[in-house]
């Protein structure tokens with residue numbers, strides 16, 4: 001993607017995780033170098049790659065959140081949709097960065113993107129309501145709901161459905177409307193009223209997520225997980241200063257926004273993960289899903305570039 005194109009809707013951030021204990025014991029060499037002041041990573045001697053953001057090994061969770069996710073969450077209040085998608089090799093730090101593992105021992109500083117975004121969202125909601133009350137305006141009304149799905153071995157599992165592990169569990173199917181909106185029929189959409197309620201729901205779902213141990217990650221995600229927050233905001237329309245317009249009753253507008261957080265399972269080589277049996281079957285399914293996603297993204301990107309070329313040559 002052309003990095004000078006300010007209208008671009010896709011931004012790529014690369015995060016390099018610090019070496020783990022095993023890599024240190026094995027005296028593995030760090031083969032990445034981040035060019036100071038540039039979003040550029042150099043591999044080996046001279047292979048330089050430039051992205052929208054590059055975060056080196058010392059990057060803290062808060063830095064990553066404020067640099068590239070905060071403004072997307074703020075966009076929800078203006079009715080803008082967004083997706084944050086973590087993609088990478090197994091053990092590279094996707095679940096850690098997204099904060100979807102919900103390890104109970106995680107310190108506040110180590111919280112990932114999702115809990116930070118939920119905090120930011122409810123803070124934003126409360127401050128908008130409080131500001132309106134202080135200024136004696138009609139406060140906006142918010143409806144927030146959440147959905148948590150995993151794609152495991154080609155099957156969609158609803159992590160909010162209490163009957164998912166029983167024989168009563170529903171088989172979920174993906175549908176697409178005429179307008180190209182993708183939705184999953186029959187999945188639980190849970191209404192949430194506060195930060196703690198949302199995080200509790202998310203934690204319950206995360207604990208049921210399929211995780212397994214491989215040689216490359218003791219807590220490897222064996223499924224792709226999608227956590228979606230939908231925000232509906234009904235707010236008073238600002239009145240015109242024209243006296244003749246202000247005589248009528250208050251008009252209201254409704255803005256809706258969807259935020260998807262996607263923590264993909266990592267691409268893996270069976271030889272390196274040492275996976276056999278069920279783990280190997282999962283690994284094959286994960287790799288198939290990722291290559292389809294990659295093919296689709298590449299196709300969309302190509303179509304977009306072709307459109308730009310056609311418009312420029314017109």
Ligand SMILES: Nc1ncnc2c1ncn2[C@@H]1O[C@H](COP(=O)(O)OP(=O)(O)OP(=O)(O)O)[C@@H](O)[C@H]1O
Pocket residue numbers: 016017018020088089090091092093094095096097217219220221222264265266267
């Ligand atoms: N930036 C980081 N700082 C410290 N520890 C990290 C960092 N990134 C990842 N880790 C640690 O590395 C290990 C692997 O990370 P994680 O489980 O997030 O990988 P993953 O990309 O989700 O892998 P998989 O695709 O197998 O699910 C975890 O123990 C995690 O705590």
Ligand SMILES: [Mg+2]
Pocket residue numbers: 094095096219220221263264265266
């Ligand atoms: Mg993971």
